[in-house]
Amino acid sequence: MSDRAADLISRAHEAHVVVAGGGVAGLVAALECAKVGIRVTVIEASDRLGGSIRTEEIDGLAVDLVADGFALGAPALDTLIDELGLRDAVEPAAGDAIAVAVGSPDALRVARLPVGLAGIPANPWSDDARRIIGWRGAWRAYLDRLRPPLTIGREQSLGALVRTRMGVRVRDRLVAPLAFGRFGVDVDDVDADLAVPGLSTALTRAGSLAGAISQLLPDGPAPSRATLRGGMGRLVDALAGRLADLEVEIRTGARVAGLHRDDVGWTVRIENAAPDAAASAPDADSVAQASDPDATGAPDPDATPTGQIIADVVIIATDGDAAASLLASAGISVAAPASRQRDVVTLVVDAPVATATATATATAVAPTSSAPSNASPATTSAAPATVYAAPAIASAASGIRAAAVEDATASWPHLAATAGPRRILRVQLEAPTDPSRPGPFPPSAPTSDGAQRAHSATTGALANTTSPSPSPSPSTSPPELVAQARRAASALLGAEVGEPRAAAHRRVVLAPPASVIGHAERTAAARAAIAGREGLVAVGAWLAGGGIAPIVADTVDEVEKVRARILFGRE
Numbered sequence: 001m002s003d004r005a006a007d008l009i010s011r012a013h014e015a016h017v018v019v020a021g022g023g024v025a026g027l028v029a030a031l032e033c034a035k036v037g038i039r040v041t042v043i044e045a046s047d048r049l050g051g052s053i054r055t056e057e058i059d060g061l062a063v064d065l066v067a068d069g070f071a072l073g074a075p076a077l078d079t080l081i082d083e084l085g086l087r088d089a090v091e092p093a094a095g096d097a098i099a100v101a102v103g104s105p106d107a108l109r110v111a112r113l114p115v116g117l118a119g120i121p122a123n124p125w126s127d128d129a130r131r132i133i134g135w136r137g138a139w140r141a142y143l144d145r146l147r148p149p150l151t152i153g154r155e156q157s158l159g160a161l162v163r164t165r166m167g168v169r170v171r172d173r174l175v176a177p178l179a180f181g182r183f184g185v186d187v188d189d190v191d192a193d194l195a196v197p198g199l200s201t202a203l204t205r206a207g208s209l210a211g212a213i214s215q216l217l218p219d220g221p222a223p224s225r226a227t228l229r230g231g232m233g234r235l236v237d238a239l240a241g242r243l244a245d246l247e248v249e250i251r252t253g254a255r256v257a258g259l260h261r262d263d264v265g266w267t268v269r270i271e272n273a274a275p276d277a278a279a280s281a282p283d284a285d286s287v288a289q290a291s292d293p294d295a296t297g298a299p300d301p302d303a304t305p306t307g308q309i310i311a312d313v314v315i316i317a318t319d320g321d322a323a324a325s326l327l328a329s330a331g332i333s334v335a336a337p338a339s340r341q342r343d344v345v346t347l348v349v350d351a352p353v354a355t356a357t358a359t360a361t362a363t364a365v366a367p368t369s370s371a372p373s374n375a376s377p378a379t380t381s382a383a384p385a386t387v388y389a390a391p392a393i394a395s396a397a398s399g400i401r402a403a404a405v406e407d408a409t410a411s412w413p414h415l416a417a418t419a420g421p422r423r424i425l426r427v428q429l430e431a432p433t434d435p436s437r438p439g440p441f442p443p444s445a446p447t448s449d450g451a452q453r454a455h456s457a458t459t460g461a462l463a464n465t466t467s468p469s470p471s472p473s474p475s476t477s478p479p480e481l482v483a484q485a486r487r488a489a490s491a492l493l494g495a496e497v498g499e500p501r502a503a504a505h506r507r508v509v510l511a512p513p514a515s516v517i518g519h520a521e522r523t524a525a526a527r528a529a530i531a532g533r534e535g536l537v538a539v540g541a542w543l544a545g546g547g548i549a550p551i552v553a554d555t556v557d558e559v560e561k562v563r564a565r566i567l568f569g570r571e
Contacts, residue, residue: 008567012037015566018268018311019043020256020326023051024548025539025555026317027239028080032559033315034246038566041309042248043270045255049240052508053548055231059348059502061415062231063424066344066506067548068408069093069227074549076556084238089230092223094413099384100177101492102132105399110387110494115217118195119175120162122214129174137169145208156517158195159188165209173390181388181404181428183546184340184510194515229414258329259314259536266535268309313535313562317555319509320542330533334526336542337519339509341431342403345485347500349423385410387492394430402488403428425497427485431507481505514545537562 017033019026022044034040048054052067070077072092081087098113114121114128121129124141133141144165155161158179162171171187179187179195193200202212228234243250251270258269316323320336327334386406394403408424409416415424482503489497512519523543530538537558541547544554 009037011567013039015039015312016041016265016310017313017315017562017566018256018266018309019315019317020268021051021317021322021540022046022049022250022252023317023540024053024235025541025544025551026315027236027243028552028555029315029317029539029559030243030248031239031246032556033563034243034248036563036567038563040243040246040248041311042243042250043254043256043268044250044252047252049250049252050233050236052506053232053236055233056504058346058424058504059422061348061419061422061424062233063346063348063408063415063504064227064232065346065504066508067232068426069225069232069411071547071549072224072226074553076553077549080552080556081235084235084242086228086234086238089228089234090226091229091412091414092226093385093411094223094416095385095410096224097384097386097410098178099387100132100173101387101389101393102173102177103390103393105393105491108393108400108491110492112384113174113178116174117213117216118158119178120166120196120209120213121170121174122210122217124166124170124210132173133167133169137167137173140167141170141210143167144210147208156191156193157188158190158192159186161192162187162209177388177390180391180394181386183513183516184342184403185512185516186391189517190513191515191517191519227412256314256316256326259326261330261533261535264310266311266314268311268314270307270309311535313537313566315559315562316536316538317540319540320511323538323540323542327530327536327538330536332529332533332536334529335522337512337516337522339511341507341509343429343431343481343485344506344508345427345429345481346504347425347427347482347485347489347497348419348502349425349498349500350421389492400488400491401430401484402492403430405489405492407493422501425485425489427489429481429485429488478505511541511546513547514550516545519545 016039017030019030019033019040019042022042026042026044027049030040030042042049052065054065054067055062056065057063081090099110100113100119101108101110103109109132111131112128113119114123114126114132116122121141123129124133124138124144129141130138147165155164158175159171162175176187179185179190196213196216198216199212202215203209206212206215240250254270254272256268257271260267260269316326318326320339324334324336384407386404388404389400389402393400395401405428406426408426409419409422482500482505485503486497486500514520526538526543530536539551539555539558541551544550
């Protein structure tokens with residue numbers, strides 16, 4: 001062994017990195033450090049790892065409660081999957097067909113989303129488009145081809161761009177439901193060129209928004225996301241197993257309560273996760289059979305002793321609010337991005353769900369003629385995997401309160417094969433905004449049968465697009481909440497959903513996507529403030545944007561700087 005190699009090994013072994021948070025970002029950060037020989041300690045407030053990635057058995061089926069997939073073609077995530085030996089478990093989605101619910105609660109219309117990108121139709125005259133925007137909306141959208149080209153640089157907002165070129169109906173009925181349903185954001189706050197990469201150049205080249213979308217569409221149908229057969233929990237298990245092989249110390253049931261820097265390094269103050277904090281972490285049992293609403297679970301608050309650790313580097317891999325609190329203890333002021341809460345209710349129902357939208361749009365390129373055309377895109381007989389509601393339908397005032405419903409058995413072949421006639425529906429309900437009421441029921445309030453409910457929450461990515469953070473929620477599915485999810489699913493699917501065989505509930509806080517206007521600037525400002533303190537790094541959805549793939553990519557990039565600093569004394 002050369003002196004140079006021996007010196008690098010010695011530097012790695014002498015360094016100690018503490019990772020605050022055992023979600024996806026924290027586990028990946030720990031792996032990236034440990035595999036080059038750095039000593040690593042992971043501190044996780046709950047009694048389990050993985051954040052939002054949690055696979056549970058519900059009615060005999062292995063079901064992902066919130067994060068159920070990831071984007072295909074993401075290099076960093078692909079590398080991680082291969083490194084962990086999970087490539088054979090990757091399963092592309094059976095179909096990404098999407099429908100939208102528009103109108104009013106008393107006159108709800110559910111229709112197939114036309115071929116396009118981010119909800120922008122390639123052909124507003126297609127049958128699918130006209131079912132949603134009507135003839136008036138189609139004629140208004142046609143004016144897009146008669147207007148002069150407009151570059152994205154002159155109109156950054158996706159909502160404003162669509163409204164200006166194609167009209168309010170296209171924005172409100174096609175584009176807004178996707179931005180709100182997937183990410184919980186207003187379409188006017190989305191950066192057009194980040195939401196649809198290449199749109200600026202294509203718009204200038206094509207001379208119309210519809211023409212630009214037609215140019216950017218893929219050549220043929222292709223799945224955009226995938227999952228792991230047996231559940232996304234396999235990713236967490238594989239990461240945990242690899243960390244165990246690398247002798248990474250993992251402490252669960254404890255939290256990082258404060259940070260202090262001196263000449264020796266970082267003093268990391270550790271506390272037991274208090275009963276309330278532990279119950280609000282993603283480890284508490286959130287699964288309950290519909291016939292047994294009393295099932296609860298919570299970690300032992302005395303499982304990990306309090307104390308402190310001296311570290312050379314601290315990687316904060318928590319949600320935005322917790323990260324802001326820890327950074328404040330180190331004298332750094334940052335603001336977590338604004339976010340919204342949702343109740344995610346998973347229902348296992350007996351009968352097949354026959355929707356009112358019986359035909360699914362394929363991802364073929366729509367006609368691009370500049371003249372009005374009644375031609376419609378190619379279709380298949382598959383039912384839509386997901387229905388997104390217009391923001392007004394998802395509001396509490398509508399009485400439906402559902403932002404989206406996904407049929408997981410329509411998305412994932414392995415679930416369809418094991419579920420048989422059963423369907424697994426994931427319903428996203430807009431959570432109450434009153435901070436004094438963290439959920440549909442106050443904490444520890446009795447259910448109708450007098451049972452007390454523990455609380456749990458989850459962190460990570462929601463349907464591959466969002467990244468929740470801890471927030472209180474009932475660990476069982478209260479009958480009223482299950483009933484509301486069932487009503488919402490029936491409304492959005494256009495067919496009655498039967499009494500659920502089993503149900504589960506998670507309260508999530510959505511992390512805005514990286515395409516939100518100002519996200520890059522906020523992230524840069526936060527990291528600039530953090531960089532002023534040696535040996536301190538932050539990763540996670542609040543910086544990377546929602547979704548497993550961007551979280552992994554951002555974490556790998558940031559930890560590479562940590563490794564370079566430890567091994568070579570530079571970034």
